[in-house]
Amino acid sequence: MRKESMHHQVEIIYSQTDQCPMTDSSFNFFQFVHIVSGSGSHEVNGNRITYQAGSFLLITPNDYHAFYVETLTEFLIIRFNKGYIKEYQWKSIDHIECLLHNASHVSGCIIENANDKLLVNSIVGSILHNIKYNDLYNNDLNQHLINALIVIAARNIAKFKPANIKEHANKKIVDIINYIQSNIYSPGQLKAPVICGKFGVSTNYLSVYFKEACGETITHFIANYRLRLIEYRLNFSDCRINELVEEFGFADESHMNKFFKRHKGMSTSTYRGAKDALVISA
DNA sequence: TACTTCGCGCGAGACAGACA
């Protein structure tokens, strides 16, 4: 299987085809694929989901994927590598690479928010316009537009809901989940009395209420979300363990270590060491 | 059906000490 690589940190490719433009290839960069027009399906790591005009897909490094085009399809493909993510100063999101990797388990369009869909369509339209009408500073302009797409993608990924959240879940439970995800770095804000006070639910009823709507207890949900972020930070950052301890609001390293080991069966440093060994041997 | 009460078990926090 061939391995694609990039010549620049960011590349924009416009393609119109009725055949598969990218089949069964692997690569070490991120790709946004916006479907300008057309329909078909997209298979990522064995999951096949239909696409249509307006779909905004994210393919993460080392995903195996293929497009199955049904009607003539226009693709706008934006590629950027890890170096690009690390170099750019994201004001409020210092773990954006983690968020993008976080979407590797998600198939289909990554933009769920209706307003963000409009925003993405507008930005993609501007990029297409810049490609068509080459002008002074277009590269800089496109880079800013791509950064905007990255931020929009990150915030939609950050708001992915639990897989088994009930269809009828009311606005309150969605608000609670959003609140948890927004305050995941402040454990004090995630205590039951605080959440209950904010959302007008009885302290002892919260866990029942949450489990009824989401199929898992609130502490399990918080622990899993926290654990996933720690995993990504261990995988994709050079942060020291005690920096993560501070970031995630643990009392000390031992506490985070116990938390991590209880769920993953190994200490944080062992986990990072195992990951590094895999990278070296790859 | 929506919410409350209550008792128990678990996990968070604090600390000491070991190890590389």
Next chain:
DNA sequence: TGTCTGTCTCGCGCGAAGTA
């Protein structure tokens, strides 16, 4: 210096049962 392990205490969350 950075990380890991063990122990102890206490508060909190969970789930069962009860109530309106």
